[in-house]
Amino acid sequence: MKEVPYFCPNCRSNRVKFSVVTTYSQRFMKNAADGTITESFEMTQVPEEEPNIQCMVCQFVGNELRFVKQAEREPRIMTPTTPSYT
Numbered sequence: 001m002k003e004v005p006y007f008c009p010n011c012r013s014n015r016v017k018f019s020v021v022t023t024y025s026q027r028f029m030k031n032a033a034d035g036t037i038t039e040s041f042e043m044t045q046v047p048e049e050e051p052n053i054q055c056m057v058c059q060f061v062g063n064e065l066r067f068v069k070q071a072e073r074e075p076r077i078m079t080p081t082t083p084s085y086t
């Protein structure tokens with residue numbers, strides 16, 4: 001994930017609350033006759049260059065780049081009433 005501002009392109013009201021949606025892979029062995037799982041292995045995270053990000057306000061899920069681009073298009077404007085630490 002990039003250390004840059006995000007802005008939800010869907011609800012356009014959230015720059016703060018997000019969740020990262022990653023893919024996990026888990027190997028398992030099946031019984032060929034009845035389909036039951038006979039053995040399972042540890043889950044491993046699938047590496048992704050651009051993870052999917054979920055907005056925790058509207059639940060929209062999209063590529064990280066869409067959130068970054070939206071923040072670039074509509075940057076947070078710093079005024080005396082909206083200081084940078086909020």
Ligand SMILES: [Zn+2]
Binds near residue numbers: 012056057060
């Ligand atoms: Zn949103």
